Amino acid sequence: MLDPVPSSPATLSDGSSPTGGAVLPDGVDRAATPPQRVAVLWCRRTADTALRALTSLDLIPLLLAPADTEEFLATSGEPSVLVVDCDALDAEAADVLARIRAAHPRLSVCALAGADASRDGLLHALRIGVAEVVDPARPDDLAAVLTKVVESPAHxxxxxxxxxxxxxxxxxxxxxxxxxxxxxxxxxxxxxxxxxxxxxxxxxxxxxxxxxxxxxxxxxxxxxxxxxxxxxxxxxxxxxxxxxxxxxxxxxxxxxxxxxxxxxxxxxxxxxxxxxxxxxxxxxxxxxxxxxxxxxxxxxxxxxxxxxxxxxxxxxxxxxxxxxxxxxxxxxxxxxxxxxxxxxxxxxxxxxxxxxxxxx
Missing domain, CATH: 3.40.50.10320 (LmbE-like)
Incomplete structure (x- = not known):
């Protein structure tokens, strides 16, 4: 038996389709494609590296304040991933993230933490149970982690x-x-x-x-x-x-x-x-x-x-x-x-x- 879910618009796949670049069999036509997937980004410092990594995965990155993210989730459906810069994760933002994780247990969360990352922010992320933490100064690692998160079986x-x-x-x-x-x-x-x-x-x-x-x-x-x-x-x-x-x-x-x-x-x-x-x-x-x-x-x-x-x-x-x-x-x-x-x-x-x- 299934529990109810709130009604909201869809944010599903990339600009082409869930099949991405996969080849369809002869005689099968892709007649309609769904809307593009969205990634939400919390970031106080420059977001260039994260933005490039997200767009390379055919995601639309949205820079939102933590306080605005709950309303976005309530009205626009779940994004593919929430990327959180630990420098943006103060106690208030950590409370927001904890509520989001409780309300959306399938939503994947990736934390950005470089060598000079806020110690408090990193502790908040680990305490809340964010499993993936990556250094934004290592773009290859960031892209690999985001790919794994977006393609996770939870999706x-x-x-x-x-x-x-x-x-x-x-x-x-x-x-x-x-x-x-x-x-x-x-x-x-x-x-x-x-x-x-x-x-x-x-x-x-x-x-x-x-x-x-x-x-x-x-x-x-x-x-x-x-x-x-x-x-x-x-x-x-x-x-x-x-x-x-x-x-x-x-x-x-x-x-x-x-x-x-x-x-x-x-x-x-x-x-x-x-x-x-x-x-x-x-x-x-x-x-x-x-x-x-x-x-x-x-x-x-x-x-x-x-x-x-x-x-x-x-x-x-x-x-x-x-x-x-x-x-x-x-x-x-x-x-x-x-x-x-x-x-x-x-x-x-x-x-x-x-x-x-x-x-x-």
């Missing part, structure tokens, strides 16, 4: 896979919005343009619009709609996308589904993600009664935005399962599994390490 990378445009948003849109609000990098892989259910140009445009609202990277393939079960190379294609995205959490169709495309995608993803620690299966309108969820994600704060997200798919507006009252009623139905909440999304657990999908 959740989500891959949601669907057979058709709107599948992912229907099945786990509220949960993906929660991941976004927690600052996690979100990638959506859609394997067909859904041409059997509408004009491909319309469906592609809508998928891009939904990904933009979601703050997600969108990867689109144009495989044969309603014939994915005949695609010999489907598993290999998904494997190559997984290698590029390197997800820590994956969402995909359930095997308990009447649509042959959905079952084919489930089977391919289960094989392709055999080394991914967290794999969950979502419900579709075509799911059978055999769909048996055991994980329920609270979406009280995001279900309204999920309805708006589904509204982007105007070419599908006649589909009853996109009607706002049914979307809300379905979320209300599953909420009975969790105490004191009103809306939830259900998932079958294929694999769970207990680390990546918990939204704190």
């Amino acid at each position: 959740v990378r989500v891959l949601a896979v669907g057979a058709h445009p709107d599948d992912v948003e229907i099945g786990c849109g509220g949960t993906l919005l929660r991941h976004r609000d927690a600052g996690h990098a979100v990638t959506v892989l859609t394997l067909t343009l859904g041409d059997q259910g509408g004009r491909p140009t319309d469906r592609r445009r809508e998928a891009v619009g939904a990904a933009t609202r979601l703050g997600a990277e969108l990867l689109l393939a144009d495989l044969a709609d309603t014939r994915l079960d005949e695609e010999v190379g489907l598993t290999r294609l998904v494997e190559e996308v997984v290698a590029a995205v390197r997800p820590t959490v994956v969402y995909v169709h359930s095997a308990a589904d009447q649509h042959q495309d959905h079952r084919a995608v489930h089977e391919a993803v289960v094989v392709a993600t055999r080394r991914v620690p967290e794999v969950y299966c979502y419900q579709s309108p075509s799911s059978r009664v055999g769909f048996s969820p055991t994980r329920f994600v609270r979406v009280d704060d995001t279900v309204g935005e999920k309805v708006d997200l589904l509204g982007v798919y105007r070419s599908q507006s006649a589909r009853h399962y996109l009607e706002p009252d049914l979307v809300m009623a379905t979320a209300r139905y599953w909420a009975r599994q969790l105490p004191h909440i009103r809306h939830a999304e259900p998932f079958e657990v294929h694999r769970a390490s207990g680390d990546g999908a918990d939204l704190h």
